[in-house]
Amino acid sequence: MADKMTTKIRLLVLFNLFNYAMPSASTPATIGPADADTKEELHVLAQHKIDSLTILMLLGLLMLTILTIWLFKHKRLRFLHESGLSLIYGMIVGAVIKYTASNKCDSSPYVRLNGTAYYTAPNPPAAVYLKLPQSFNSSNLKEIKYDLWGEVSEDTIHCTGSLVRAVHAFSTKVTFDPEFFFNVLLPFIIFEAGYSMKRRHFFKNLGAIMAYAFIGTTISCVVVGGIMYGLTRFMKDIVKEFTLNDCFWFGAIISATDPVTILSIFSDLRADVDLFAFIFGESVLNDAVAIVLSSSVDSYRLKSNQEGFNANAFFLSIGNFAKIFLGAFGIGSALGCVNALISKFTKIRDFPLLETALLFLMSYMSFQACEAAELTGIVGILFCGITQAHYTYNNLSEESKHRTKQLFELMNFLAENFVFLYIGVSIFTFQYQYWHAGFIFASVFSIIVARFCNIYPLSLLLNIGRKNKIKTSFMHMMMFSGLRGAIAYALSIRNTATTAKKLMVSSTMFIVLITVILCGGLTTPMLQWLQIRVGVDEDVEMKNIKESRERDTEQIEQTPPKKKYDKAWLVSLWHNFDIKFMKPLLTNSTPNLMETLHPCCMPLSRLLTTEEQMTNPCVHIEADSDTDMIIDHRELSIGESISTVSHGATQDTDKHDITEDSLIDDNILGDLGHGQPMRLQINVPGPLGENV
């Protein structure tokens, strides 16, 4: 194998000209041991200054954005959303940087190895090693490693002037760094989504959301891939760059819709809660689906490797998809549960600072743990966020509850705006992009068609099984809400090795730009035009639901429900398990494990029940995160509440057959799910901000 390689990659790189350039400024006249570090120091100092300038510029932009957001909110302007605003500010600065830095150069000391090179490997080596003498007059060699920085353009070779140099270094710095995005900014955004999720509406519509996220995104990926493959066949100049695999990869990355813009408008306007849940749920889950899909396509390519369709590799990819999704789900939830257990069984709540720090770190850890295990961190941290909100939140001290909410809200806000600014700036400064009008047109066309094929057929299909039908206006709105944002962009620039990938970068940029500014700006008019309810008051909503519930339960009392196994039985089964085992185990809620578990488990139950749970039967009931998050315990346990109502008082034991007499579908879940009328009006003290 290794021999084969050596023959294949003829390595005849001949270097015949060297020159060693020095920085022209501040060069000492004499060179002695005491000055040995001067040049390196100057290099480090210059680097530090450029870092500072970069950060400074981004901070300034971010502040400008915040002030403009405030002005817009204050004046109640909605024609441009904050993410669009960030994008535009970023672009302006990016353009300035690009066009002032046209005469690129870099005059830190370097060795230039010119010459004829017979180097046939498709990519440059990842590192270069130089052997140099240890010191002035020593024969020991030291070996210096150089890491791949990237390709430099032709006009890099000769220039002077420290300003130009600084600007050049600057323009390479402000390029969007996908590692920073994926490792730092994205986790905050997604965790906040999970932690502050209105779980009631999310779980109520879970079936539909899963359908849109999993099936819909796959449809979108396939449709985009197919159309792009078809259309690129007609583009003579780029056709040979695109394999079918490339097209599907593009389909995968461009299918990640962005929750940020639409949702904050919905949130501001208090638009219809079900529509909110659809769009929120779809966009959050579909980011993860798109990430997993694109890496599945990648691994399929690596496996099948030019051998045409390979059934084995195809199924491996599907298996891989399932593994990645379930693995990440498992890790995320498990770490959330571990945190819940720690906060339950230690008295760490006496020190809110430590408690908050622990929650923060554990959540971030779920992300990195998934990434390290080669799963997808975004799914991990999303479910960790949900678990933390569902269990750990209940164990926190009052102070930590506020702290964590406010902290994550702020982080999310900063991260979101930063991302859009960053995208804006790097649209001009990112090096690896080829613009091709035909390709961009094809991609815009394909995503519109794909969105259409995703939303309408699925909604119609879902409506067959739903009592609470998805309205046509909702479908239109969902069609319209297919904004592409940070995830799509970051995925596209993560890999820019081939021409095909570089073409994809530019069209992704274009699509992000168009959808965020155009669709984002037109959301409010669109809502009005489609006559979708805005200004929905959760409390009033709850009252209506409660009333209709009361009417319905009266009916039910007259006509006992038919036993029927429907699609929600799994959800209900889970809910029972949650109430009987998970909540008592992981939180200080009542009833405790000693009451819910079979008496034979007594010693274990006793061990796992805190004093607080035993002595204080009503503890935390009021502050339960479900109440706080506007979710209701009985939401999903219709069977339970109905049977309580219809058959009178029942015991807590022996309800394993509870699913049998449940009557759950989305509609009834929505209308009946409120056993305790007033509970939903308990609000935690302190406003929770306006950007949830």
Place this chain on the structure above:
Amino acid sequence: MADKMTTKIRLLVLFNLFNYAMPSASTPATIGPADADTKEELHVLAQHKIDSLTILMLLGLLMLTILTIWLFKHKRLRFLHESGLSLIYGMIVGAVIKYTASNKCDSSPYVRLNGTAYYTAPNPPAAVYLKLPQSFNSSNLKEIKYDLWGEVSEDTIHCTGSLVRAVHAFSTKVTFDPEFFFNVLLPFIIFEAGYSMKRRHFFKNLGAIMAYAFIGTTISCVVVGGIMYGLTRFMKDIVKEFTLNDCFWFGAIISATDPVTILSIFSDLRADVDLFAFIFGESVLNDAVAIVLSSSVDSYRLKSNQEGFNANAFFLSIGNFAKIFLGAFGIGSALGCVNALISKFTKIRDFPLLETALLFLMSYMSFQACEAAELTGIVGILFCGITQAHYTYNNLSEESKHRTKQLFELMNFLAENFVFLYIGVSIFTFQYQYWHAGFIFASVFSIIVARFCNIYPLSLLLNIGRKNKIKTSFMHMMMFSGLRGAIAYALSIRNTATTAKKLMVSSTMFIVLITVILCGGLTTPMLQWLQIRVGVDEDVEMKNIKESRERDTEQIEQTPPKKKYDKAWLVSLWHNFDIKFMKPLLTNSTPNLMETLHPCCMPLSRLLTTEEQMTNPCVHIEADSDTDMIIDHRELSIGESISTVSHGATQDTDKHDITEDSLIDDNILGDLGHGQPMRLQINVPGPLGENV
């Protein structure tokens, strides 16, 4: 000049052997255009995984630390402080990484350029350029840039095995990165110090603190430098590496004492407030002094450049010192004031999230603005923090007040612990360190002597002018509190170009280790042994002060104070300006500018007075940050309050001569400063955490 260089640096690097290594795993059998990106992708993936593993490990350690801290707090153990704990945990992991990664290697694709090299420049070039053909059969060349990564050790050349490879990459990753420390972690720590500073005690003892910080640190720097220069003359093996300049540089960096450990113990134990102020003030300011000193020494070296003592360069360095300090002070305070103005004149307080984000960004901006202007960010952000707390805080909405306090507290906590973990880990993994027992012994000896020469003479000198003498036990405690921490460490590893610098790294590590673990652990016994008061209750303290104040004012009423200009007149002058101009201008406090300014400025005053200030005369008085921060308005305006008491009711106008009849020294400031007895007992709701 350039020609001279070319002849001096004979560049005859001859490469006569090349080999191109490929990753052995997952190499595709055929190489076509579709696979062109495979290798690069694998490289990116591997990189991402290593990043994740690194972060994961640090997160895990941080959580372990938090849980151990909780356990220690819970069990009331104090023999080891949290920073010591982080350090130890970090070291354990660092040792494991180091000794499992002994067989270093790196097998990403690379070009190795071996051969005899006549390369006489003292440092390797900062970059290497390779020219390669654009593609398989093209004659166009593309130029690839490679950045300096560092020196690799001899055993790097041949090895396989992905685990070993990962571990190697890992051990280079977890090395403390001074840029990350200076740009990300340090700002949080210092800002929090300024923002949560108990300004009353700080300003009361400002004279003494400034003396310790400025004069004391300079003494320390000179003493350490002198002793090290003397002692290294006896170390034959390293003597020629050390110039006098190197020694002073070491003196500067090792003089940065660390506030973290001692202060949190003091805070927990509620030790004597004056001693707290001395140690806090000294350690916060002296970090900045040390940074500025070390860069002054550097610039002195660059200027004087081997020409022996150069008076011009020496005075330039002193001028530089003043410029850096005052410039940073100016930028930091100015940005704080800008934020105060924004929060006063806009209604951004209707949106606490935006308000908090703005405060956060503006504060961080003060740091980066100073760094970009080549001043010292640490001074900038410290004074920005103080300004924010003094002015902006008063304009914030109630929610933002909580948010900002909790946010910065958490950030500070995480940053502090992370720093010590990081130091612990990198003690083993940092490459550029030479250990030399004699040098370490000399440096430990010199810092003890230097600390002695700093504290005792200065304290005795200060006591001449102070009524409230610095007790001998306080001096001993301050002598003992000279812990070295993150700043010293980060400064030392920022520059490791010469052997001298590498020796300094190892002794700084050693000193940090010893002082944090030993002195940190022994703080509580030391406080007991020196019989320093602990468990001081601020409120009780205030009551006592109030009573003694009342006694004193009675005396004053009998014997009117002599007019005397003492050292605090500047402070008093400033305070008057603050009350009459700055506070009314920058906050919504009363009296407003229309009342305090001369009537001729009426149009301007009117413009700068908000409606809130005009209509609501008592607004914000209770929530003023001075109250909140346990500081008192009248603290420094003794003249004013005394005159109010002694001469009966006075008008607000025409008090420009107020300083003339003031009777201010540290003692009276402390004892008399409380015009309104009950104000200090107003506490903001919600605990402020235990780590202030």
